[in-house]
Every structure is written in structure tokens, then in C-alpha cells.
């Protein structure tokens with residue numbers, strides 16, 4: 001009886017303590033969320049302008065199936081539009097590309113920009129792939145340059161279909177299954193807390209592929225982008 005009584009007191013204070021911690025974390029989370037957008041240098045609208053211009057240009061030049069042409073022109077357009085942002089343009093250097101295994105899907109990527117609150121990459125697959133989008137703390141905009149992406153959320157009996165010129169916007173927190181057929185390439189832009197996305201990006205490497213070379217390269221190249229941006233005052 002006395003033991004039960006003492007637990008009532010100590011348990012109540014323990015729960016008050018946990019509730020206090022949760023309130024502080026929630027407050028901190030809301031605050032971090034509110035300041036996150038103040039660090040963005042690019043916007044979904046601005047990137048969509050460049051993207052649409054690239055797709056139209058490819059059509060006019062008869063290069064709609066030329067992935068090299070599409071990637072080259074979209075990166076050139078972005079560099080012109082955002083002269084103050086640090087970008088890497090050397091996508092024809094194969095050593096700057098790396099595999100990405102996440103959520104059961106496999107693709108390759110070239111990082112154009114990565115900072116604490118934004119990233120911009122070319123992502124795609126030569127053979128085709130299928131998997132889980134991941135649960136992200138960032139808003140994701142997937143611009144199809146070539147090929148296609150199919151996606152759906154549980155409950156949908158029909159797939160969403162994204163073709164060249166289409167943008168698949170995946171709001172933070174939402175999850176879908178997706179697939180891409182062979183030779184599908186996209187410009188992917190994410191806004192949010194990018195470092196929180198990295199555990200998903202490494203999960204299949206750590207627990208499935210054990211491809212240490214790829215994990216090292218991903219870490220090295222991502223860190224080079226993020227630190228370079230921080231030193232240039234871009235959070």
C-alpha cells in the first residue's frame with residue numbers, strides 16, 4: 001500500500017518531467033520549422049520555369065530523348081537563374097556520380113547543390129527501379145526530364161503517372177511506392193532539413209548492400225557541398 005502510494009507521487013512527477021521535455025521539443029521543432037524557409041535561395045516556381053524551358057527547348061531541337069542534352073541544359077538554366085548559389089556542373093565526369101540505395105530502390109545521382117536546407121540533384125536509373133519514397137522532413141519536387149515515374153499512396157487503386165515536363169510534389173511526411181522504367185532521369189529538388197534525410201539515404205547501404213565505397217563517396221561529396229556552402233554563408 002505504501003509502495004503504491006510512493007509510486008503515485010514519483011510517477012506523477014516523472015510524467016510531468018516527460019511532458020515538459022515533449023513541450024520543449026515541440027516548441028523547438030516549431031521554431032526550427034518556422035526559420036527553415038528563410039534559408040532557401042531557390043524556389044519550386046523558379047526551378048519549374050527553367051525545367052519547362054528545358055523541356056520545350058529539347059522538343060524544338062529534337063533532343064527530347066537525349067538525356068545528356070536535357071541534363072546539360074537544365075543545369076545551365078539553373079546556373080543562369082541563380083548566379084549567387086553554389087552549383088556543380090561537371091555531370092559528364094563519371095567520378096562525380098554515385099549509386100543511391102534507399103527504400104529498396106536503386107538509382108544513381110549527381111549532386112548539383114546540397115546545403116543544410118536545400119538540395120538539388122539529378123537522380124535516375126539506367127535499368128529501372130521500384131521502391132519506397134522514404135519518410136522525409138523535406139518537401140520534394142521530382143521533375144521528370146526523361147522517362148517516367150509511377151507512384152501511389154495506399155488506398156489508391158490507380159497509379160499517378162509523371163512524364164517529361166511533369167513535376168511530382170511529395171509533401172514532407174507523405175509516403176508512396178514508386179517506380180521508374182529504364183533510362184528515366186529527373187531533376188530532384190528538396191526543401192527542409194536535409195541532414196535528417198540522410199539516415200534513409202544510408203539505410204540500405206548499412207543493412208543491405210554494404211557498399212562502403214559508395215557510402216564513403218556519398219558522405220565525402222555531400223559534406224564537401226554542405227561545408228562549402230556553410231563557409232559561403234549558405235545554411
Ligand SMILES: *[C@@H]1O[C@H](CO)[C@@H](O)[C@H](O)[C@H]1NC(C)=O
Pocket residue numbers: 063066068069072
Ligand atoms: C546529345 O546531346 C549532347 C549534349 O548537347 C550532344 O553532344 C550530342 O551530340 C547529342 N546526341 C545526339 C544523338 O544528338
